[in-house]
Amino acid sequence: xxxxxxxxxxxxxxxxxxxxxxxxxxxxxxxxxxxxxxxxxxxxxxxxxxxxxxxxxxxxxxxxxxxxxxxxxxxxxxxxxxxxxxxxxxxxxxxxxxxxxxxxxxxxxxxxxxxxxxxxxxxxxxxxxxxxxxxxxxxxxxxxxxxxxxxxxxxxxxxxxxxxxxxxxxxxxxxxxxxxxxxxxxxxxxxxxxxxxxxxxxxxxxxxxxxxxxxxxxxxxxxxxxxxxxxxxxxxxxxxxxxxxxxxxxxxxxxxxxxxxxxxxxx
Numbered sequence: 001x002x003x004x005x006x007x008x009x010x011x012x013x014x015x016x017x018x019x020x021x022x023x024x025x026x027x028x029x030x031x032x033x034x035x036x037x038x039x040x041x042x043x044x045x046x047x048x049x050x051x052x053x054x055x056x057x058x059x060x061x062x063x064x065x066x067x068x069x070x071x072x073x074x075x076x077x078x079x080x081x082x083x084x085x086x087x088x089x090x091x092x093x094x095x096x097x098x099x100x101x102x103x104x105x106x107x108x109x110x111x112x113x114x115x116x117x118x119x120x121x122x123x124x125x126x127x128x129x130x131x132x133x134x135x136x137x138x139x140x141x142x143x144x145x146x147x148x149x150x151x152x153x154x155x156x157x158x159x160x161x162x163x164x165x166x167x168x169x170x171x172x173x174x175x176x177x178x179x180x181x182x183x184x185x186x187x188x189x190x191x192x193x194x195x196x197x198x199x200x201x202x203x204x205x206x207x208x209x210x211x212x213x214x215x216x217x218x219x220x221x222x223x224x225x226x227x228x229x230x231x232x233x234x235x236x237x238x239x240x241x242x243x244x245x246x247x248x249x250x251x252x253x254x255x256x257x258x259x260x261x262x263x264x265x266x267x
Contacts, residue, residue, distance in 0.1 A: 008035030008096040008120055011089045013082050014063065015102035016044035019125060019143060021053040026146035027124055028061050031099050034122055034139070038095060041066050043082050079106045086110055090117055097121065100137070103129040111136035123222070140223040185229040186241065193221060195244070198264055206263035207248065210235060213262060238262055 012031060031037055040063040044051045047069070058065055068081045082100075089095055097120030100107050104125075111121045111133065123129070123137035127144055134140045197216050202208040214234045217224050231237035238245055246265050249258040 009038045009094065010035040010097050010099050010120075010122075011039040011086070011095045012037045012041070012063075012099045012101065013086060014040075014042040015079070015082060015100075015104060015107075016042050016051060016054050018102045018104045021057060023143060023147050024054075024057045024061055024063075027101060027143070030124070030141055030146055031122070034099070034120070035097060037099070039089060040064060041082075041085065043068050045069055079104065082107070083110050086114065090114060090119065095119075099124065101125065102133075105130035105133045108133045108136045134223050137222050139218055141225060142223065142228065145225055145227040186237065190224075190229070191241065191244070193217060193224075194238070194241070195264060198245075198262060202263055207261045208263060210238070210260040210262055235260055 010031065012028075028037070040061070042054065042058065042063050043066045044054065046055070046065055046067050054065075057063075066081060066085070082102075086098060086100075089098075098111075098114050099122045100111060101124045107123075108130075111123065114121050115136070115138065121137045121139075123133060123140040124143060125133070125140070127142050129140070129142075194213070194217065197213055197220065198206075198208045201212055201216060226232065226234050226237040229237060231240070235247075239247055242265075244265050246263050248261045248263075250261060252259050
């Protein structure tokens with residue numbers, strides 16, 4: 001399997017009963033960051049009225065609907081169909097990883113089994129998703145974060161003044177308070193996680209490469225995402241913690257590209 005996540009062939013399996021349809025575009029754009037979705041399937045009882053919201057977006061994103069009748073009241077029949085298809089795809093050797101879109105803990109064992117077979121497993125679900133499913137994935141992304149990113153994009157578009165270019169000067173002024181507010185969102189538990197990670201991989205002088213820090217944090221906590229704290233990337237998030245961290249941007253072999261290193265201020 002390729003170590004470059006951008007080259008991964010991903011099977012995207014969506015549980016329509018346990019995620020909202022309002023942000024399909026955001027979900028597919030997020031998945032594209034990790035690889036190419038070669039298989040896209042969505043599972044539901046399409047005879048039910050509550051599945052109508054999905055129908056309008058399936059064709060736009062080339063997602064294949066899989067019909068699964070609900071034979072028993074109160075039971076999610078889509079789960080078993082998704083699990084069977086996932087195992088079929090696993091043994092077909094046509095994919096390198098899976099993206100399971102659901103907020104249901106029933107897929108915990110499936111995620112564990114896929115990872116045992118060397119598959120990359122990415123989960124996408126709501127913040128109500130049980131922790132058992134979250135930690136079973138290599139990476140877990142909250143849908144609420146994707147919805148927030150779309151809202152921010154629309155706000156930036158309005159502030160940039162597509163109709164009035166002069167208003168772009170004002171957009172920088174309105175953005176500064178927001179960035180200051182986000183620093184308070186980094187909770188103590190997350191700060192301790194960041195500190196422990198830097199301490200674990202730092203060199204003799206305490207410096208750790210930012211990319212390695214981010215990778216290890218995600219391994220420890222799959223749902224970690226700077227966007228959960230109001231930051232677009234890890235670098236500005238850590239720069240907001242200058243009272244406990246030092247940041248060093250070093251020139252690389254490529255012109256205009258810097259490597260970012262970080263260490264504990266009192267290491």
